[in-house]
Amino acid sequence: MRIGNFGKVILSYIKFKLGNSFHMIKWAALISALMAATMGGVVRVTGSGLGCPDWPLCYGQIIPPMDITAWIEYIHRLSGALAGVFILFLFASGLARYSMQDMILKLIVFTPIIVIVQGLFGAYTVLTEISPMVALIHTGIATALVGLLAIIVALSYDYHDAKLGEGVMDWVGSYWRIILWLLFLTYVLILSGAYVTRTGSSLACQAIPLCGVPFADMAEIQWNHMIHRVFAFIVFILAFVVLFRAWQIKYVPINKIARALMYVLSVQILLGIGNVVMGLPAELRALHLTTAAVFFAVSSSLVGVLWGIKMYNLEDVPISDSERHK
Numbered sequence: 001m002r003i004g005n006f007g008k009v010i011l012s013y014i015k016f017k018l019g020n021s022f023h024m025i026k027w028a029a030l031i032s033a034l035m036a037a038t039m040g041g042v043v044r045v046t047g048s049g050l051g052c053p054d055w056p057l058c059y060g061q062i063i064p065p066m067d068i069t070a071w072i073e074y075i076h077r078l079s080g081a082l083a084g085v086f087i088l089f090l091f092a093s094g095l096a097r098y099s100m101q102d103m104i105l106k107l108i109v110f111t112p113i114i115v116i117v118q119g120l121f122g123a124y125t126v127l128t129e130i131s132p133m134v135a136l137i138h139t140g141i142a143t144a145l146v147g148l149l150a151i152i153v154a155l156s157y158d159y160h161d162a163k164l165g166e167g168v169m170d171w172v173g174s175y176w177r178i179i180l181w182l183l184f185l186t187y188v189l190i191l192s193g194a195y196v197t198r199t200g201s202s203l204a205c206q207a208i209p210l211c212g213v214p215f216a217d218m219a220e221i222q223w224n225h226m227i228h229r230v231f232a233f234i235v236f237i238l239a240f241v242v243l244f245r246a247w248q249i250k251y252v253p254i255n256k257i258a259r260a261l262m263y264v265l266s267v268q269i270l271l272g273i274g275n276v277v278m279g280l281p282a283e284l285r286a287l288h289l290t291t292a293a294v295f296f297a298v299s300s301s302l303v304g305v306l307w308g309i310k311m312y313n314l315e316d317v318p319i320s321d322s323e324r325h326k
Helices: 003-020 022-046 068-097 103-127 132-155 166-198 220-249 252-278 282-312 319-324
Strands: none
Touching: 022 068, 022 132, 022 166, 022 282, 068 103, 068 132, 103 132, 132 166, 132 282, 166 220, 166 282, 220 252, 252 282
16 A cells, blocks of 8 residues: 555544534533633632733743732633643544534634634733723633633434424524524623623622612713613513423523523522622622523524424424534
8 A cells, every 4th residue: 555545544533533523523622611701700700810911821831830810810711721732632533523514524624713803812911901891802702712612512313203283383483583582692791790790890880789879970981880780680581482482492502501500590680699799709700700600501402403403393404404403
């Protein structure tokens, strides 16, 4: 056998293994992205954003000094790097498993681009000494990456058993629009929460459910806080509608995700109230931020499931999509 043919055999084997590992890699990418987002929240609530004042090193060293804020920021960077590695594997595995006709591969192509942009914003955040707007964009990109990976995870499953009747498909169409609104408003809610933190508005309102200050006397930081609560209330109502409509559709994966959505949101609201009542303990703040990322991931996965159902109930679904999502 010539070297050239041997090389082709090796490449074919690597492609085969990468393609078969796709489902494991996609979960690793999503979980690592959630870990990075969680560590970003820990950095925020502990004020460790400048724990390492330079980039990519920490105080000019590969290993940071024995300072808690430096190590929190350093672990955040390491978790981001780990997510980047898994996303590169996801990209390679996606190329091995799908063709460019597949919607999944089109989505996967965006993930390494987002990681690069996120890394640049992370560096710029440090170099500009935590500019509030740059830090807010940094949070927004991290959240969007988690959502995109959750959609990819959900969309890549096989929905051949989800051939629904015409009447039910009408329900799915309207449900799809509700879910998209939920996803959008959840994203805005997360950004508003980040803005509340960045502007020092976290304890601006110390009463429940209103601010405890007459509307006419409310300052900007108190309005920042109350706007965040208003978005949280709207998201809660939408999530309840999502759960009710899931019960009407009667498709098991949708029902399970919708219930998980309400469980996570209920915990999130209790954590938010606890933060106000208990005066923002760091542990509760970190859990609040982590749960927000999980809620966004669950909402995004519901988008992926509905997207998959819609694709498999269309007559003109590409052959590659219907055959490869297994």
